[in-house]
Amino acid sequence: MSLSAPLVLGIESSCDETGVGIVRGTELLVNAVASSMEEHVRFGGVIPEIASRAHLDAFVPTLSAALKEAGVSLAQIDAIAVTSGPGLSGALMVGVSAAKALALATGKPLYGINHLVAHVGVGVLDGGALPENLGALLVSGGHTEILQVNSLTSDVRLLGATIDDAAGEAYDKVARLLGLGYPGGPVIDALAKEGDPKAIRFPRGLTLPKFIGTAQEPGKHRHDFSFSGLKTAVARCVEQYQKRGEEVPVADIAASFQEAVVDVITAKAVRACTEHGLNNLLLGGGVAANSRLRELLAARCASAGITLRVPPRNLCTDNGAMVAALGSQLVSAGVAPTGLGFSTDSGQPVSLVSLLA
Amino acid sequence: MLLLAIDTSANASTALLRSRGTVIEVLGSCTSERGNDHSEVLASAIESLLADASGQRPEAIAVGVGPGPFTGLRVGLATARTLGFAWDVPVHGVVSLDAIALEAAADNPETDFVVAIDARRKELYWARYSSSGLLMDGPHVSVAEELPALPVYGAGAGLYAERLVASGATVVAEFADAHPGAVALGTRALRALASGEALEGTEPLYLRESDAKVPAVMKGKLL
Amino acid sequence: MNRVSEANLAVELAIEDISGTRGFARRLGTIMKRGDLVVLTGELGAGKTTFTQGLGVGLGVREGIISPTFVISRIHPALGDGPDLVHVDAYRLSSAAELEDLDLEASMGDSVTVVEWGAGKVEALSDSRLEIVLLRPGAVENDQELVFDFESGDDDEPRTIQLAAVGPRWVNDPALAQLLNDFTS
Numbered sequence A: 001m002s003l004s005a006p007l008v009l010g011i012e013s014s015c016d017e018t019g020v021g022i023v024r025g026t027e028l029l030v031n032a033v034a035s036s037m038e039e040h041v042r043f044g045g046v047i048p049e050i051a052s053r054a055h056l057d058a059f060v061p062t063l064s065a066a067l068k069e070a071g072v073s074l075a076q077i078d079a080i081a082v083t084s085g086p087g088l089s090g091a092l093m094v095g096v097s098a099a100k101a102l103a104l105a106t107g108k109p110l111y112g113i114n115h116l117v118a119h120v121g122v123g124v125l126d127g128g129a130l131p132e133n134l135g136a137l138l139v140s141g142g143h144t145e146i147l148q149v150n151s152l153t154s155d156v157r158l159l160g161a162t163i164d165d166a167a168g169e170a171y172d173k174v175a176r177l178l179g180l181g182y183p184g185g186p187v188i189d190a191l192a193k194e195g196d197p198k199a200i201r202f203p204r205g206l207t208l209p210k211f212i213g214t215a216q217e218p219g220k221h222r223h224d225f226s227f228s229g230l231k232t233a234v235a236r237c238v239e240q241y242q243k244r245g246e247e248v249p250v251a252d253i254a255a256s257f258q259e260a261v262v263d264v265i266t267a268k269a270v271r272a273c274t275e276h277g278l279n280n281l282l283l284g285g286g287v288a289a290n291s292r293l294r295e296l297l298a299a300r301c302a303s304a305g306i307t308l309r310v311p312p313r314n315l316c317t318d319n320g321a322m323v324a325a326l327g328s329q330l331v332s333a334g335v336a337p338t339g340l341g342f343s344t345d346s347g348q349p350v351s352l353v354s355l356l357a
Numbered sequence B: 001m002l003l004l005a006i007d008t009s010a011n012a013s014t015a016l017l018r019s020r021g022t023v024i025e026v027l028g029s030c031t032s033e034r035g036n037d038h039s040e041v042l043a044s045a046i047e048s049l050l051a052d053a054s055g056q057r058p059e060a061i062a063v064g065v066g067p068g069p070f071t072g073l074r075v076g077l078a079t080a081r082t083l084g085f086a087w088d089v090p091v092h093g094v095v096s097l098d099a100i101a102l103e104a105a106a107d108n109p110e111t112d113f114v115v116a117i118d119a120r121r122k123e124l125y126w127a128r129y130s131s132s133g134l135l136m137d138g139p140h141v142s143v144a145e146e147l148p149a150l151p152v153y154g155a156g157a158g159l160y161a162e163r164l165v166a167s168g169a170t171v172v173a174e175f176a177d178a179h180p181g182a183v184a185l186g187t188r189a190l191r192a193l194a195s196g197e198a199l200e201g202t203e204p205l206y207l208r209e210s211d212a213k214v215p216a217v218m219k220g221k222l223l
Numbered sequence C: 001m002n003r004v005s006e007a008n009l010a011v012e013l014a015i016e017d018i019s020g021t022r023g024f025a026r027r028l029g030t031i032m033k034r035g036d037l038v039v040l041t042g043e044l045g046a047g048k049t050t051f052t053q054g055l056g057v058g059l060g061v062r063e064g065i066i067s068p069t070f071v072i073s074r075i076h077p078a079l080g081d082g083p084d085l086v087h088v089d090a091y092r093l094s095s096a097a098e099l100e101d102l103d104l105e106a107s108m109g110d111s112v113t114v115v116e117w118g119a120g121k122v123e124a125l126s127d128s129r130l131e132i133v134l135l136r137p138g139a140v141e142n143d144q145e146l147v148f149d150f151e152s153g154d155d156d157e158p159r160t161i162q163l164a165a166v167g168p169r170w171v172n173d174p175a176l177a178q179l180l181n182d183f184t185s
Helices: A037-043 A048-070 A089-106 A115-125 A167-177 A184-192 A228-243 A250-275 A291-304 A320-332 B038-052 B070-087 B097-105 B155-159 B161-166 B182-194 C018-031 C048-059 C096-100 C104-108 C174-184
Strands: A007-012 A017-024 A027-035 A079-085 A110-114 A134-139 A144-151 A155-161 A280-284 A307-309 B002-007 B013-020 B023-031 B060-064 B091-094 B113-118 B124-129 B135-142 B151-153 C007-015 C037-042 C073-076 C084-089 C111-116 C129-135 C159-166
Touching: A007 A048, A007 A089, A007 A115, A007 A320, A017 A048, A017 A320, A027 A048, A027 A320, A037 A048, A048 A089, A048 B070, A048 C096, A079 A089, A079 A115, A079 A320, A089 A110, A089 B038, A089 B070, A110 A115, A110 A320, A115 A134, A115 A144, A115 A280, A115 A320, A134 A250, A144 A250, A155 A250, A167 A184, A167 A228, A167 A250, A184 A250, A184 A291, A228 A250, A250 A280, A250 A291, A280 A291, A291 A307, B002 B038, B002 B070, B002 B182, B013 B038, B013 B182, B023 B038, B023 B182, B038 B070, B060 B070, B060 B182, B070 B091, B091 B182, B097 B113, B097 B124, B097 B135, B097 B151, B097 B182, B113 B155, B124 B155, B151 B155, B155 B161, C007 C018, C007 C174, C018 C048, C018 C159, C018 C174, C037 C048, C048 C084, C048 C111, C048 C129, C084 C104, C104 C111
Parallel strands: A007 A079, A079 A110, A134 A280, A280 A307, B002 B060, B060 B091, B113 B151, C037 C111, C037 C129, C084 C111
Antiparallel strands: A007 A017, A017 A027, A134 A144, A144 A155, B002 B013, B013 B023, B113 B124, B124 B135, C007 C159, C073 C084, C129 C159
């Protein structure tokens, strides 16, 4: 096995994407993804039972396709990595069971790795080794987190997270309120371009002094997020038009809502980086595709002297390549594999980059 | 033939069996006690069975396709399908209730009989078998009262003994705590293979339907 | 199903503001036992997450209770010897099959299970349950001017909690009676 560029197969099944990726060191060979997303559309969000059934049926075909596309055999693989958490527990179990079977059949070392840290690790596939003094902002349907990445393979800390709804979840709920369907992110992003972001003043969660304190004496929620109050405010705003029988100004609400989300996320991310001496920031997760988030984050990072890194879109959403990328970094760093005896951890904290044997 | 059997419809259960003609030898077996996280224990159990057999690679895999609680069931199926792919050996599905039926038939029942296990939500998974152990009807999911008035084998009988008796069935006491196990499941598969009988595919028997489908679109395969 | 007639107890509590919701839930958490089921109903922003956070404090489970909407179900482990808290959002789930993946039956015995939007879906899990409905007042009257500034939020609004106790677990339960007495007087 080449320690500097190990051939690693990564498996992801924490939500609705069945992903198998293969990397050699920091080189991406294949990123095969089967999604059950379309099955969830009419339910307005992911249904775990449907996702789990789809993972079971999609796994072997996706694995087979990935090996074929990459032109490698199982025997050539140096190590296997699989998402052990956080995520939907029934969905995780399908990927973990399959990964264990693969490790058992081939005798290859197996790593149970953290899904969120993999969203950061995927950065090595686009521009090589990650810089020092690195922060990460992860925004998706299930996550809104700011991380401090001291070492990708051994020291990742949570600086802030949502205390109620994730940002992507707020998008989905507001889209439901506005009758825009699922998923909410892309449709609100598009509609917001036609609306006035200043038309309605929506709340910025956890920005009051009692929550944020000062740099010297930080409040309890200085770097945390809250989108529940924002969602409620949108509900009330829609309600007042409906009660009066007036047309709901959907585009203005979408624009004003999006501005509130993006304003608070970017302001808090930049502040967290600045106060922790992080002059590099990596953006990951499905909401990284949001045009206004990218635009405002780029502007605020530039003003604060922070270098922003955004991997390509297909690497920002859930996929197996990010799992393989983190796995390959773990192999190179000499981290011991997890083995076969671990269980899934649907609430796996970021401090657990990979599970211990 | 060396066969690996897996059933996770109730407990996580696995066994390694060898057949020579009609003689079936159990090389090893392991069944978890906890009902919970099959994904934690199954692979290690298989690993130690194979190590005891000097690492010989099985020539076929038999896996219980349920019915049973979905989350656990999928652990066995994902494991079996992936092992089958990696080893390039066939994977045969067996109705999990058949495992209990095989042992029930050895009890020489005089009539057709029923095998029933807990389906949660106050219902049973059950199927009707001939006295020789052939699947006649099912599997179904229903309340206890809908079972035929026949001897009932399996843990489901123990769970709803009074209601089954009240509706005309009888409860076979020695089997009132019986769950599907990999030894019986593997035996069932080897006998079928020896006699040229066709076995099931590995589609899970969910019985309670969701609208899940296989994702049709493979996106971003090549970069 | 006629919920009113099958409940052995049904009350309506007037709550001053959102912190009152949290406080009531915290007290309720201290009397909950393993196997208990709470079916929680309330519109967006009615305080379902806040209620569950309070319940979690009363139970003594690990902090960090957030909305389960995206993941549908989350388990918050007990910090001491008490039950775990299983927090479910069943809004999108419509059938027994869709609930199956959550394996609530497996966790139920060691946990207190709270199911948001669970009415009509999860009653089969247990013979007994608490049905709790959180209400916030209608936001606007028809004759009011349109509002464009929502920045202050609505945490100070008065709210209503409806509670119905169903099944043998709650028949003549002195702890629940005491709690309701404290909050109605």
